[in-house]
Amino acid sequence: MHTFGRLLAFLRPYKRGVVWSLVLAALAMVCTVAIPWLTGRAVDQISDGDKAGLRTLALAVVGVAVVRLGLSVMRRLVAGQVSLAIEYDLRTLLYAHLQKLELGFFAGQQTGQLMSRATVDLSSVRFFLGYGLVFILQSSLTILLGAAAMFWIDPVLAALALIPVPFVVLVAMQYGRRSRPALQEVQQRIGEVTAEVEENISGVRVVKAFAAEPRQLTRFRGKVGRVFDQAMIATRLQAFFNPFLAFLPNLGLAVILLVGGRQVINGTLTLGDFTAFYTYLLMLIGPMRMFGVALNLAQRATASGARLLEILDREPRILSGGAPLPAGRGRVELRDVTFGYGDGPDALRHVDLVVEPGSTVALVGATGSGKTTLVQLLPRLYDTRSGAVLIDGADVRSVDVVDLRREIAIVDDDPFLFSDTVAGNIAYARPDASREEIVRAAERAQASGFIDELPDGYDTRVGERGLTLSGGQRQRIAIARAFLADPRILILDDATSSVDATTEREIKAALREVMEGRTTFVIAHRLSTIALADDIVVLEKGRIIARGSHEELLTESALYAEIATKGLPDQVFLNRDPIEKVAGL
Structure with a gap:
């Protein structure tokens, strides 16, 4: 009942529409009730042989039916408007709330489950609030x-x-009590199917590459089978209770035929009154059945509403608001920072790091050493467990999140592009950027060459996730996007990993330009990329174990020397002449 009451609160902005819908429904029901009475009077006129009276009553029946028709049409229009308005509000509210939630929330959620709640569950709620509630009140009336x-x-x-x-x-109450948990489980399993479909479509390239279609189909059949099994539980309940609800009113019909029929024979009840009485009971069978159907809608809406409210009740753990980021050139300081994901172990342990404005720091270490985790704390994508992250002297937890993130640009190893034009993706960080600024950013990222060769140039739509472009092309567009943002702090998380050696050299020339006077963090595994840095920080198991120049670390850090030794032959090989490569020199 608590969930149901909260769902009814979504009707509050549309009280006038709801009231009008109920008034129109009530008037339509008055007309509905009037028709059997007029029919009974007409039967009496037939018995009396009154043709004029019969004609008048027939016209009255037609008139009342036309009025009921008009009232029903108006009621459905009003109810439809309320239903769609609630759907609009719910979608907007859910989307806005999801945008407020921190990155850690999404790491523990399946995309398909969130999509299911935003579509299937939301539609169940809005249909009941717009129509089902009126059905219940109309049936009761x-x-x-x-x-x-x-x-x-x-x-x-x-x-x-x-x-x-x-x-x-x-x-009906017993049916509702037993069906609600069954329907809630159905909604949960539909969400699992949606998640499976989303994952398969997103990973279709991997599925195709490994010829894993039969395996995926088997998994999908298993998920659909779970929906089928649970839906059958709900169907069995419906198969028993709905016919039973339809059967009970027939007992009243039997009483009327037996008792009322005898009264007509005995002359204590006119044939017209008997006809009206019989018609009234027939008229009540439909609402009694509809009452059960509407109650089923209410239980489904309550189950879906519980899933929606579970998301809406999840409070953001990183809130916007606070003071603007103070002026500065991007000085970064981490003071005794310890961090871990969720309830997991510490990914960073007691990290102390100071990066002066305008300098470039390379973060080096094995996979899982905490490099990406460290840079994700700068724009406050996550909060530390202990310690503090400061930018230009301000603790990021005291700074407005939006203002903070506008001053930090990230280019990672798997750039995401929206289903938009090339220009739209580059200008995502600055929607008000002019075409000249967009083109200039693309030129600096060494992207203008391939963009000019696209069918519509900068107006070419790149498709969902940018999959119509190569990995290197997507990466250069992401770098152009970062250039256009003109951030105070630039984070390059293996940003040249998807390009060949020639393109990498071109991008690095552009990177040096944009990095000039800007605080930059470089996460890389290639020595040529590490060479862009003024300073190198070596991490191991979430701790900083060494810091210095390339030459210093070769002698002072065994781990760095191992990384450099393994990376150097590849780098030398990449920079050699193709003829030398063929010759094996």
């Missing part, structure tokens, strides 16, 4: 008005005919 009319005609017969109604309510 129809039952009340129909019962009132029946009691007005014959109280005793009405009491006998309506004996099944309390049982309908009890059965």
Whole structure:
């Protein structure tokens, strides 16, 4: 009930629409109840042979039906508008909330599950709030008005005919209690299927490369089978309860035929009243069945709503707001920083590091040593467990997150491009950038050459995730995007890993230009990239074990000497003439 009450709160901005929908539904139900009464009077006119009265009542039935038609159309339009407005609000609210959540939240979530909640679950909630709630109230109102009319005609017969109604309510409540957990599990497993589909489509290149389609199909069938098994539990409940809810009102029909029929034979009830009474009970069968269906919608909406509210109730752990980042040239300081992901072990341990403005620092170490983790703390993608990260003297936890991240640009080894034009992707950091500025950034990133050869140049759409471009092309566009941002601090996380040696040399020439006077962190495994740095920091198992120049570290750090020794032959080989390579020299 708590979840249901919170879902009803989404109707608050549309109270007027909801009230109008209910008023129109009530008026339509009055017309619905009036038709059986008019029909009963017409039957009496037939018995009396009154053709004029019969004609008048027939026209009245048509008139009331037309009015009901108009009211029903208006009610559906109003309810539809409310339903779509709620859907708009929910989608916007959910998306805005997801944007506020920190990066660590998404690391523990399946994309497909989030997509399922934003589509399937959200649609269930909005349909119930827009239509299902009105169905329940409309059905309840129809039952009340129909019962009132029946009691007005014959109280005793009405009491006998309506004996099944309390049982309908009890059965409906039992159905709701048992179906809600089953439906909630169905929604969860639909989310698992959505996650599986999203993962397969995103990784289709790997699937194709390893000819793993049969294996993936087997996995998918397993997920779909879980949905089928759980849906069958819900279907069995529905298969029993819905027909049972439809069966109970028929007992009232049997009472009317038996008791009411005898009254007509005995002359204590007119044929017209009997017809009206019978029609009223037939009219109530539909709402009684609809009451069960609407209750099923309510249970599904509650199950879906619980999944939506689980996301909306997750408070952001990195909040925006605070003071602007103070003026400066990008001085970075880490004071006794310890950090770990979630409840996992420490990825960084008691790190102390000072980087002066305008200098370039290379972070070197084995995979998992904490290089990428360290630079992710600068734009506050994560918060430290202890210690502090300062930029230009300000603790990043006291600085407005948006202002902080505008001053830091990151180019990593797997650049993400949006399904947009090349120009749109370059200008993502600065949407107000002119075409001249975009072209200049592309030139500095050595990207203008291949961009000019694309079908529509800078207006070419790159496709989802930029998969229509090569890895090196995507990387150069990402570098151009970083150039255009003109950040105070630049982070290059293996940013030249996807380009050949010739392109790498061209990009490095551009990197030297953009790095001039800008604080830069370089994460690289190639010695030629490390050579861009003024200073080299060596990490091992989350700790800084050495710092200095290339020559100093060769003698002072065994780990660095090992990295340099392994990397140097490859680098020398890459820089040699192709003829020498063929000759094996």
